[in-house]
Amino acid sequence: MISRRAQPWLGTLVEITAEGADLTAMIAASDRAFARIAAVHAEMSFQAADSALSRVNRAAQHDWVALPRDLAAVFAAALAFARASDGLFDPSVGGRLVESGRLPRHAGFPPAVSSDWRGIELDGDRVRYAQPLLVDLSGIAKGYAVDVALAALRDAGLSAATVNAGGDLARFGDSPTPIHVRLPQHPTQSVRLAELENGAAATSADYFQPGALRHPRSGERLCAGTSVTVLAPDCMTADALTKVVAADPACATGVLARYGAQAIVLDGKHAMRSDADGWHDLPVGGAA
Known part of the structure; x- marks a missing residue:
């Protein structure tokens, strides 16, 4: 039995897919997962003056x-x-x-x-x-919220579950789920980049907010015409490392290896995937 529910949180629509034998238990588990997401949203929002x-x-x-x-x-x-x-x-x-x-x-x-x-x-x-600063956690908080929501679903004893917050997603279970990413040049279309069974994926791109992603040192615009997807053991790691890859793909390979993660950079023509040996061409699935 499968339950799918969605609520608006974290500046996007969060969808929870729960799998199990008891629909009442699945709904109760997804309620607890949404409550965890709401708590993270309330604590870590930069936009809210009272967070x-x-x-x-x-x-x-x-x-x-x-x-x-x-x-x-x-x-x-x-x-x-x-x-x-x-x-x-x-x-x-x-x-x-x-x-x-x-x-x-x-x-x-x-x-x-x-x-x-x-x-x-x-x-x-x-x-x-130690000096006048303003901390913004938006580059990591969404991934953390996905992780704690998935933990609530796992603790409920479900057989499988997926939490998807606008492309930042995590899953546990025996059957894989496909990872689809929008084409940077044509964001109404998507391609299948990978499959996810027990782990997480996050994507950073600027097709809906051009110029929103900036290099932390130079202020240069990032992901202009490209997207970065990171596959990692947890969504917080995947979320954070998309920014590292976007800022410096060459230097990012060592950081990715340290966290047991891989990255896929997609542009309008092809995809590149990182591993311990560097970056390599990656065939991608058909457009959807």
């Missing part, structure tokens, strides 16, 4: 701030990805996005900020900023 992240961005300029459990976990992961990628993943780019008008400037935010992830000091479940 836990916005409160941290105001107060951490001055002193140590206690973090809720989920937010502490995502701060720790974001800094780990920043260190592993030498800043190609940088959670401190919030200030630059505010200055460009892509994110709001809430009351209490510093008037001038820098972008330097090394200025974020994390001590367990508390954080402070």
Whole structure:
């Protein structure tokens, strides 16, 4: 038996597919999974002035701030990805996005900020900023939300489940699900890039928000006419590493290997897939 439900969260439509023998149990499990997604959304939204992240961005300029459990976990992961990628993943780019008008400037935010992830000091479940910074976790929070939702479904004893948040997805179960990605030049069409059985995938592209993805150092536009898909053991890792690959595909191969991940870069003509030996041409499935 299969149950499919969807709710609007994380700036997209989140679909949960649950498989099992008891429909009532599947619906209850998906309710718990959606509740976990809603909690992550409420904590980590930069757009909401009253979110836990916005409160941290105001107060951490001055002193140590206690973090809720989920937010502490995502701060720790974001800094780990920043260190592993030498800043190609940088959670401190919030200030630059505010200055460009892509994110709001809430009351209490510093008037001038820098972008330097090394200025974020994390001590367990508390954080402070050593310089004026604004942290934006949108490059990782969606993947984390997918992971915790999938964990809730797994804990419910379902035979299989998939959580799909606008292309950031994770699955467990014995049967694979195809990974379809929109063509960068023709986003109304998609191609099948891979199959996913137990793991996660995330895609970054700019076909719906041109210029939204920027290099954390230079500010250069990323994914202009291309998309980056990362396959990883969990969706938070896949989500974060799409930004690393988009910023520097050559340097990203070592980071991908460290996390047991692979990447696929798709343009209008062909696809390239990374492995331990570098980048190679990849045949792709037919358009859908």
